[in-house]
Amino acid sequence: MPGFDTIIGQTRPVRTLTRLLARGTLPHALLFTGIEGVGKKTAATAVAMACNCLRRGAEAGRDGSEPSGAVCGECAACRKIAAGTHPDVRHLAPDGGMIKIDRIRELCGFLGMKPYEARTRVVIIAEAQSMNPAAANALLKMLEEPPPQTVLILTAGQAADVLPTVVSRCRQIHFGPIARQDLAAILVRDLAIDPQQAAHAAALAGGSVTRAVAMHSGQGLRRRAWLKAQLAELPRQTPLGLLALAEKLARERGDVEGDLEIVATWLRDAAIARHCPESMIHADERGAIQAAAVGFEDHAVAEAIDALQAAVRKLRANANPRLTLEALFIRLAGSLRPSPPDADG
Numbered sequence: 001m002p003g004f005d006t007i008i009g010q011t012r013p014v015r016t017l018t019r020l021l022a023r024g025t026l027p028h029a030l031l032f033t034g035i036e037g038v039g040k041k042t043a044a045t046a047v048a049m050a051c052n053c054l055r056r057g058a059e060a061g062r063d064g065s066e067p068s069g070a071v072c073g074e075c076a077a078c079r080k081i082a083a084g085t086h087p088d089v090r091h092l093a094p095d096g097g098m099i100k101i102d103r104i105r106e107l108c109g110f111l112g113m114k115p116y117e118a119r120t121r122v123v124i125i126a127e128a129q130s131m132n133p134a135a136a137n138a139l140l141k142m143l144e145e146p147p148p149q150t151v152l153i154l155t156a157g158q159a160a161d162v163l164p165t166v167v168s169r170c171r172q173i174h175f176g177p178i179a180r181q182d183l184a185a186i187l188v189r190d191l192a193i194d195p196q197q198a199a200h201a202a203a204l205a206g207g208s209v210t211r212a213v214a215m216h217s218g219q220g221l222r223r224r225a226w227l228k229a230q231l232a233e234l235p236r237q238t239p240l241g242l243l244a245l246a247e248k249l250a251r252e253r254g255d256v257e258g259d260l261e262i263v264a265t266w267l268r269d270a271a272i273a274r275h276c277p278e279s280m281i282h283a284d285e286r287g288a289i290q291a292a293a294v295g296f297e298d299h300a301v302a303e304a305i306d307a308l309q310a311a312v313r314k315l316r317a318n319a320n321p322r323l324t325l326e327a328l329f330i331r332l333a334g335s336l337r338p339s340p341p342d343a344d345g
């Protein structure tokens with residue numbers, strides 16, 4: 001059953017939202033930020049339910065006895081919202097990588113009419129950073145003159161990706177990466193997998209349910225094997241080979257940040273393999289990492305991890321992926337190149 005009760009590992013944002021709901025001070029526009037797979041959409045759905053549940057929503061928080069934000073999960077409103085069929089709860093998501101102005105205009109038309117049955121209409125705009133400037137400006141007009149009985153919830157990786165004038169009119173609520181144990185608990189609950197497998201997938205997922213599910217499905221493990229092979233080849237690559245690898249990763253438009261995180265945790269494991277193998281993240285690959293670690297110098301690994309983190313920061317700030325990855329791979333190849341046998345290190 002959806003609702004705030006089912007959100008694991010996001011205590012702070014959930015507390016903020018339930019308080020706003022209980023006090024009746026929910027702003028008309030919210031911006032949920034955080035990486036993919038940390039519960040932003042689930043929380044948006046929970047807000048829609050809390051605003052419209054026919055049994056619990058109305059009295060929630062009034063006498064202090066009812067947990068605020070509580071929903072029954074069973075009434076007609078709750079069921080329709082959970083199924084995505086409530087006529088007053090709209091979902092907008094990028095189409096072909098972009099949210100265009102037509103969609104926002106159509107939304108304005110919808111909000112110009114009275115609600116069909118809801119107390120509060122909820123519009124969820126996923127990946128708000130993919131609104132083109134025309135769409136963002138059309139939305140801005142709506143935020144300046146908010147339609148009655150309406151809550152707009154935007155989601156984005158980070159506020160910096162969204163037009164500042166839009167951000168300034170929203171109450172921002174951040175969803176951090178989910179702690180490893182919480183993530184494992186979610187996998188056990190939602191995928192019914194055994195706790196050990198869940199713990200393993202959670203350790204490789206960087207706090208994201210989406211990535212943890214990919215890891216568990218094997219897709220992530222295949223990706224990791226491929227990345228590991230590329231990493232092993234990196235010091236021997238020609239400059240042209242490094243540029244080609246950067247182009248390949250940038251062109252695939254996959255989860256580049258997730259890829260870099262896998263490489264970073266792999267190198268971190270190599271750095272600690274000798275001293276505290278029990279803390280390794282890629283515990284299933286312990287032997288291979290310990291073998292690889294012999295060829296790495298500690299300071300070189302530290303340098304490589306710094307370079308990876310710097311690249312992730314640049315990508316988050318919308319730097320050109322291909323150029324960022326080119327510079328990164330050239331640095332990594334330099335750091336991880338084994339020193340000549342006579343230069344004792």
Ligand SMILES: [Zn+2]
Pocket residue numbers: 052053054055056071072073074075076077078079
């Ligand atoms: Zn209900």
